[in-house]
Amino acid sequence: MADEVEAVIARLRAQGRRITAARRAVITQLVEHDGHMAAGELADRVREALPDVHESTVYRALEDLTRLGIVVHSHLAHGPAMYHLATERHAHLVCDECGASIEVPATVTAAFARALRKRFDFEADLVHFALSGRCSACRQTPPGVASRIRRGRR
Ligand SMILES: [Zn+2]
Numbered sequence: 001m002a003d004e005v006e007a008v009i010a011r012l013r014a015q016g017r018r019i020t021a022a023r024r025a026v027i028t029q030l031v032e033h034d035g036h037m038a039a040g041e042l043a044d045r046v047r048e049a050l051p052d053v054h055e056s057t058v059y060r061a062l063e064d065l066t067r068l069g070i071v072v073h074s075h076l077a078h079g080p081a082m083y084h085l086a087t088e089r090h091a092h093l094v095c096d097e098c099g100a101s102i103e104v105p106a107t108v109t110a111a112f113a114r115a116l117r118k119r120f121d122f123e124a125d126l127v128h129f130a131l132s133g134r135c136s137a138c139r140q141t142p143p144g145v146a147s148r149i150r151r152g153r154r
């Protein structure tokens with residue numbers, strides 16, 4: 001895990017970028033929590049580790065790392081964007097019914113991306129937004145029932 005953090009840091013350094021405490025902490029959190037963190041949660045976790053770092057510094061580090069191609073975000077549903085390391089790039093299928101998120105490796109989306117480029121000359125970013133639909137489990141029950149059951153349990 002520490003190796004993974006150092007590998008990302010080495011890439012930044014190779015690009016001639018500064019390694020600030022905030023940048024290092026953001027990368028560490030994304031590696032430790034295996035991605036899928038909203039900016040707010042990420043900021044909270046970084047500030048648990050580095051209480052002196054201001055929240056706005058964390059958001060700036062996140063923006064910088066995104067611009068530098070180290071971090072990407074995806075919109076999984078109607079909630080906040082979720083951040084990942086760019087090395088873990090994958091598309092998402094999100095179930096409208098239960099909210100389950102399925103990760104789709106680039107090897108699976110590549111054929112679709114190629115078809116879109118060929119037919120429409122469009123270079124699709126299949127990572128930025130999730131594809132919504134219904135998962136296998138939810139299709140076994142009529143629409144609406146699963147979410148009613150879930151709400152009842154809370
Ligand atoms: Zn579902």
Ligand SMILES: [Zn+2]
Pocket residue numbers: 035036074084090091092103
């Ligand atoms: Zn993901």
Ligand SMILES: [Zn+2]
Pocket residue numbers: 073075081128
């Ligand atoms: Zn976005």
